[in-house]
Amino acid sequence: xxxxxxxxxxxxxxxxxxxxxxxxxxxxxxxxxxxxxxxxxxxxxxxxxxxxxxxxxxxxxxxxxxxxxxxxxxxxxxxxxx
Amino acid sequence: xxxxxxxxxxxxxxxxxxxxxxxxxxxxxxxxxxxxxxxxxxxxxxxxxxxxxxxxxxxxxxxxxxxxxxxxxxxxxxxxxx
Amino acid sequence: xxxxxxxxxxxxxxxxxxxxxxxxxxxxxxxxxxxxxxxxxxxxxxxxxxxxxxxxxxxxxxxxxxxxxxxxxxxxxxxxxx
Amino acid sequence: xxxxxxxxxxxxxxxxxxxxxxxxxxxxxxxxxxxxxxxxxxxxxxxxxxxxxxxxxxxxxxxxxxxxxxxxxxxxxxxxxx
Amino acid sequence: xxxxxxxxxxxxxxxxxxxxxxxxxxxxxxxxxxxxxxxxxxxxxxxxxxxxxxxxxxxxxxxxxxxxxxxxxxxxxxxxxx
Amino acid sequence: xxxxxxxxxxxxxxxxxxxxxxxxxxxxxxxxxxxxxxxxxxxxxxxxxxxxxxxxxxxxxxxxxxxxxxxxxxxxxxxxxx
Amino acid sequence: xxxxxxxxxxxxxxxxxxxxxxxxxxxxxxxxxxxxxxxxxxxxxxxxxxxxxxxxxxxxxxxxxxxxxxxxxxxxxxxxxx
Numbered sequence: 001x002x003x004x005x006x007x008x009x010x011x012x013x014x015x016x017x018x019x020x021x022x023x024x025x026x027x028x029x030x031x032x033x034x035x036x037x038x039x040x041x042x043x044x045x046x047x048x049x050x051x052x053x054x055x056x057x058x059x060x061x062x063x064x065x066x067x068x069x070x071x072x073x074x075x076x077x078x079x080x081x082x
Numbered sequence: 083x084x085x086x087x088x089x090x091x092x093x094x095x096x097x098x099x100x101x102x103x104x105x106x107x108x109x110x111x112x113x114x115x116x117x118x119x120x121x122x123x124x125x126x127x128x129x130x131x132x133x134x135x136x137x138x139x140x141x142x143x144x145x146x147x148x149x150x151x152x153x154x155x156x157x158x159x160x161x162x163x164x
Numbered sequence: 165x166x167x168x169x170x171x172x173x174x175x176x177x178x179x180x181x182x183x184x185x186x187x188x189x190x191x192x193x194x195x196x197x198x199x200x201x202x203x204x205x206x207x208x209x210x211x212x213x214x215x216x217x218x219x220x221x222x223x224x225x226x227x228x229x230x231x232x233x234x235x236x237x238x239x240x241x242x243x244x245x246x
Numbered sequence: 247x248x249x250x251x252x253x254x255x256x257x258x259x260x261x262x263x264x265x266x267x268x269x270x271x272x273x274x275x276x277x278x279x280x281x282x283x284x285x286x287x288x289x290x291x292x293x294x295x296x297x298x299x300x301x302x303x304x305x306x307x308x309x310x311x312x313x314x315x316x317x318x319x320x321x322x323x324x325x326x327x328x
Numbered sequence: 329x330x331x332x333x334x335x336x337x338x339x340x341x342x343x344x345x346x347x348x349x350x351x352x353x354x355x356x357x358x359x360x361x362x363x364x365x366x367x368x369x370x371x372x373x374x375x376x377x378x379x380x381x382x383x384x385x386x387x388x389x390x391x392x393x394x395x396x397x398x399x400x401x402x403x404x405x406x407x408x409x410x
Numbered sequence: 411x412x413x414x415x416x417x418x419x420x421x422x423x424x425x426x427x428x429x430x431x432x433x434x435x436x437x438x439x440x441x442x443x444x445x446x447x448x449x450x451x452x453x454x455x456x457x458x459x460x461x462x463x464x465x466x467x468x469x470x471x472x473x474x475x476x477x478x479x480x481x482x483x484x485x486x487x488x489x490x491x492x
Numbered sequence: 493x494x495x496x497x498x499x500x501x502x503x504x505x506x507x508x509x510x511x512x513x514x515x516x517x518x519x520x521x522x523x524x525x526x527x528x529x530x531x532x533x534x535x536x537x538x539x540x541x542x543x544x545x546x547x548x549x550x551x552x553x554x555x556x557x558x559x560x561x562x563x564x565x566x567x568x569x570x571x572x573x574x
Contacts, residue, residue: 005116034169061234070143087280152307198333225398251444316471362497389562415526480553
């Protein structure tokens, strides 16, 4: 159960809205279109969130090693989907 | 006994509340739902702790290379569980 | 679908204008001429964007580990092009 | 004798009090419960040392790439224990 | 076409003047004498450019992981030289 | 002769006093008890040098990726000891 | 010709005076006694250069990942020595 949970969670989040926090403080929200084991992330309809402002980014690729954390949309329960 | 202790300790902490300290100073508490050998961490019911304030984060994936240290909930004794 | 999406998206963007954000804040726009799995990026007609100013860079190679994010030109739909 | 000395020294320190200095300046003392070749470190009864203050951390996992140096408890003599 | 473009572009630039931007802001111009897949770069007749000043460096080896971007001399067209 | 010189030099310095400079500026002197190919270093009787002050550290393990440079005690001549 | 140029240039510089610039700004001059593919560098008669001052370092090992650039002594022509 343990070793694949990150990938399972991302798999379960495909097509849903997630938030990604990057090194340096940027916070980006978008629809998860893809990912890979390096945590490279493809988001569509992405926007950067700064306080109450949002800046539209559209479709983006985020390089994995800038990612600090990812908030998937739902309370995924490991095991339930396997 | 030595080489696997980190993984054993995380295995023994699955489903329990842990605290993760990240580079840059963030401190996050949540239920450990998963991990992998890179120390990528999946937490549910996560919240960021800043002094006396907490910010709800919900379900998150933390990329391992941002992790400084992890506090499991219990005084795990290596060897006892093997 | 998931693991190759970053590379597919870059493949679909060859010959088109993209924006690349680098560590340290630089933002570069150019025509994507090539890329590799490390996210090394070749851009032609590149220019650096700073507020309203642009500085012409011409043809450049960007080393992948400086890349934070890449904005392709179009709303690529994973799956449609496969 | 040379290539394994780090691991031998950590092996000889299992169950004993060590001090670990981390990037960013933190200094942590605890009982060495485990380690691995990446210098991931498991400490029990850990406490952070800041000047004359100590903050109790309990059981912790320290990710190896934050470690600057480790002070084992004893004057280990390489060769003696082999 | 995609995966080798960086190397092809450097190959096509051998013996020509290029500009290399380094982390920390340094900008170096010189004749490309060699490179390798880590983007280690050998330049002859190199000089550092700072505003209007240039400092002669002569023959240098630049370690690849300091490189942010490289400007080759010409508008290389991928595919044309293959 | 070239590829192994670092390791040969460390081998020739076992049991002798060396100085190690670390990222962040720390300077540590001690007897070299061991090393490995990552430049993890074991020192006994180590002390940190700050201007004219020394702080006793005793036996320590230094994680290799914090090392900037190492000063061995003697003018080792490559080739002589092989 | 291209892939090995860095190593050839260092090979051709053995026994000669080179200058090494390190991250953080240090500039070190010494006789190149050895190197390896990670750009770990062994210098004898090394001295740190700061403006007009020099600090004697003697024999040193520089860990490769601190190296920004290396200035060999001569105008090495790739191909001539092969």
